[in-house]
Amino acid sequence: MIIGHLPHLLTPKTLQFQKGGWVFTQGDAVNRIYYVVRGRIKLVRNTEQGVPIIIHIAYAGEGLAEASLFSDQYHCSAQVDANTEVISFSKGELLDYLYQNPDAMMDLIKQLTHQVRDLRMLNEIKSIYHAKDRILACLSAQTPISGLSLKDIAQKIGMTHETLYRTLRILENENKITRQDGKLALVNQ
Amino acid sequence: MIIGHLPHLLTPKTLQFQKGGWVFTQGDAVNRIYYVVRGRIKLVRNTEQGVPIIIHIAYAGEGLAEASLFSDQYHCSAQVDANTEVISFSKGELLDYLYQNPDAMMDLIKQLTHQVRDLRMLNEIKSIYHAKDRILACLSAQTPISGLSLKDIAQKIGMTHETLYRTLRILENENKITRQDGKLALVNQ
DNA sequence: CGAGTCGTTGAACGGAATCAATCGTCGTGG
DNA sequence: CCACGACGATTGATTCCGTTCAACGACTCG
Numbered sequence: 001m002i003i004g005h006l007p008h009l010l011t012p013k014t015l016q017f018q019k020g021g022w023v024f025t026q027g028d029a030v031n032r033i034y035y036v037v038r039g040r041i042k043l044v045r046n047t048e049q050g051v052p053i054i055i056h057i058a059y060a061g062e063g064l065a066e067a068s069l070f071s072d073q074y075h076c077s078a079q080v081d082a083n084t085e086v087i088s089f090s091k092g093e094l095l096d097y098l099y100q101n102p103d104a105m106m107d108l109i110k111q112l113t114h115q116v117r118d119l120r121m122l123n124e125i126k127s128i129y130h131a132k133d134r135i136l137a138c139l140s141a142q143t144p145i146s147g148l149s150l151k152d153i154a155q156k157i158g159m160t161h162e163t164l165y166r167t168l169r170i171l172e173n174e175n176k177i178t179r180q181d182g183k184l185a186l187v188n189q
Numbered sequence: 190m191i192i193g194h195l196p197h198l199l200t201p202k203t204l205q206f207q208k209g210g211w212v213f214t215q216g217d218a219v220n221r222i223y224y225v226v227r228g229r230i231k232l233v234r235n236t237e238q239g240v241p242i243i244i245h246i247a248y249a250g251e252g253l254a255e256a257s258l259f260s261d262q263y264h265c266s267a268q269v270d271a272n273t274e275v276i277s278f279s280k281g282e283l284l285d286y287l288y289q290n291p292d293a294m295m296d297l298i299k300q301l302t303h304q305v306r307d308l309r310m311l312n313e314i315k316s317i318y319h320a321k322d323r324i325l326a327c328l329s330a331q332t333p334i335s336g337l338s339l340k341d342i343a344q345k346i347g348m349t350h351e352t353l354y355r356t357l358r359i360l361e362n363e364n365k366i367t368r369q370d371g372k373l374a375l376v377n378q
Numbered sequence: 379c380g381a382g383t384c385g386t387t388g389a390a391c392g393g394a395a396t397c398a399a400t401c402g403t404c405g406t407g408g
Numbered sequence: 409c410c411a412c413g414a415c416g417a418t419t420g421a422t423t424c425c426g427t428t429c430a431a432c433g434a435c436t437c438g
Contacts, residue, residue, distance in 0.1 A: 112301035119308035
């Protein structure tokens with residue numbers, strides 16, 4: 001994560017939010033850049049047609065709308081979905097610091113390229129129609145799901161939690177996967 | 190795209206591929222970084238379980254596995270899915286150039302953050318169950334689909350082309366969308 | 379001219395969503 | 409401390425709709 005590499009002079013601020021709160025709302029001026037430390041945050045965009053659409057659900061370790069580093073206003077709202085802790089940095093300070101530290105920039109590029117890779121993979125996993133195959137692909141691909149509840153995993157791979165529970169049960173009975181205290185693992189055939 | 194900002198001294202190479210050809214294969218040493226100029230390339234990973242999984246399908250304008258900038262071997266294979274033109278740069282030269290040009294790095298960061306945003310949004314769109322809603326969300330969200338065939342769009346938003354055709358017809362009849370020479374557009378209610 | 383691909387429509391099936399109910403746990407406040 | 413509410417995990421029954429398989433016309437490219 002970006003956080004580990006940032007010097008303290010960047011005046012990070014830690015904030016606690018309760019479910020339902022707003023970290024920022026669409027149209028707000030972008031002054032600070034946020035990262036989720038604990039909890040879960042929903043990014044929602046109000047479209048011109050009036051129908052709000054979910055853009056992303058951010059979990060611990062993720063940044064909120066990093067693209068806002070380069071825009072003046074947030075293009076979406078960030079609604080807290082569970083009790084959550086976020087850390088924030090001044091956008092200006094962050095940009096200045098990056099610009100003067102090639103190593104930090106390169107590091108950020110590295111993180112972003114890995115994020116892109118993971119997201120692309122997740123996208124393809126979501127294209128798999130059958131729940132069984134999707135779950136197996138998710139496990140084969142080492143999609144980062146550690147620390148997530150089953151419900152969150154279901155959300156992440158695009159199926160209802162009911163279907164995830166049922167299909168895990170089937171895969172377990174078929175000896176394709178194992179479950180020990182919530183951790184899923186493939187059985188190497 | 191990154192390409193526009195790169196100086197000619199980076200010795201770009203342009204290559205043509207026919208369907209079925211391989212740009213690189215899993216395990217190859219990463220010497221060059223590729224971008225799709227025209228056509229379509231499938232990224233495939235062979236998992237330890239032996240089942241190959243599709244990681245991504247790259248269209249014109251996209252980079253292939255930018256994450257490989259920071260690794261020694263490709264972690265997937267790139268198979269040409271249609272007659273395709275790619276441009277490539279030396280990995281070493283590219284890294285050196287970036288490292289010495291903060292503006293170029295910042296520019297790359299900007300592109301990557303936007304890519305991340307787009308991918309996150311696409312991910313959420315794919316979580317929408319009903320075909321109608323998914324298509325409408327895709328159009329509302331201004332997902333970049335221009336230039337893609339309907340078949341490619343179907344692939345991108347995770348449904349079969351048959352379903353896309355049928356649902357577009359329904360949405361057209363319901364006056365929710367319009368189609369003029371293949372271009373889709375929302376009807377502003 | 380033929381192969382390949384895209385766009386399109388039809389019919390049938392299967393499986394994932396949906397709604398609903400239960401149980402256990404954890405945190406919170408009275 | 410206990411009651412209550414919130415939430416995760418789980419299972420059941422039903423409905424619906426997206427996939428699948430199949431077929432066809434139009435078009436392009438070699």
